Amino acid sequence: MTTSIKDQTAIVGVGATPYYRRGESLPQTTMEMACKAILAACDDAGLSIDDVDGFSIYSGSIDPASVAQVLGIPEIRWATTTTSGGGGASGCVGVGSAAIVTGMATTVVSLMTLQQAKWRIGGTSDKRPDPRSGSGSVYGGQSVSPETGFMVPYGLSAPGHSFSLLAQRHMALYGTKREHFAEVVISQRDNASRRETAIKREPLTLDDYFNARMISEPLCLLDYTLETDGAVAVITTSADRARDLKQQPVYVMGSAHGGSGRWGQFIGWYQMPDDIFASSGHRPVAKRAYEMAGITAADVDVALLYDHFSPMVLMQLEDYGFCPIGESGAFVADGNIRWKTGSIPVNTHGGNLSEAYIIGMTHIREAVEQLRGVAVNQVDNAEIALTTGGPAALPVSCLLLRR
Helix, strand or coil, rough: CCCCCCCCEEEEEECCCEEEECCCCCCCHHHHHHHHHHHHHHHHHHCCCHCCCCCEEECCCCHHHHHHHHHHCCCCEHHHHHCHHHHHHHHHHHHHHHCCCCCCCEEEEEEEEEEECCEECCCEEECCCCCHHHHCCCCCCCCCCCHHHHHHHHCCHHHHHHHHHHHHHHHHCCCCCCCCHHHHHHHHHHHCCCCCCCCCCCCCCCHHHCCCEECCCEEEEHHHHCCEEEEEEEEEEHHHHHHCCCCCCCEHHHEEEEEECCCCCCCCCCCCCHHHHHCCCCHHHHHHHHHHHHHHHCCEEEEEEECCCCCCHHHHHCCCCCCCCCCCCHHHHHCCCCCCCCCEEEECCCHHCCCCCCCHHHHHHHCCCCHHHCCCCCCCCCCCEEEEECCCCCCCEEEEEEE
């Protein structure tokens, strides 16, 4: 009996729409963008839409039944959604791989389609408040629950407020500085500057960073993810089938999702011990994925780390073993995450901070391009890539891929 998905499946196709600034994807719909990305991924793989029989998505990005009707997919054999927003971004490929290995599906689409505008009758949009202003709410349009009633009076009404507390605690415990956050922001902007797909390509300096508007101490505007529209889809199939398709297979070595129970829902819950609180919540997930793949952090050539807020890149560097706990500030200050010269190039596409925020799926696209050897900022001899989803309320997730 197979007890691991290691090397049993491979990503064979990637498709994407252009990336748009927030709300500028109109008059397209989320369904239209989703279908465009799926068809592009099929074309990339050399597959027909008739070959697709499974969906493993996250954050409820699209309804598989609706996609099947629009695209004319003959039969859906597997459909699952991993919860928790961007936390499920990498794990959804692992879940799809498990479906393939157990015979529940043969060809699985993982997808994110995102449009940050509200439709009105007549086709115009009603853009939501910018969450970076602090006016957006992690609780959406819901009324305040008894739990959130303890938070909102203290100004904790949006994700940035919550992540700023983690950043403050990491600074207090380990001496981390805003200059270290700036290195994440500036290095990723430098990577994005060479990518035509990137929303933000203009160079950034340290002065630019410190002159940016403060949003939620210690996080300024540049520490926050972009707000963008678009869709990215990837197609996974069995390793045996992948060898006969159009593209060089990118094999799934390992994947894990979940996390420490003490991390819990995180946003809106702050009762964790220090060693968990001042972290990304990924340590148990990292351990399980490395064990499945049979590798360590030293074997990873490029890391695509979920970067909705810059300090969380630092904490993931620690949780995935690229540097000791508490030492990520000094690690990035020494240039270790830079493309070409760093010991572990990070977010070589520019990430959520500078390329686009399609809730983590751009990271998987970049990992595939790196392992195919066609990335814009190609890491020399890249053999193994790590992608992550979250930090977020559980689950968080990761994916280890090899060429």
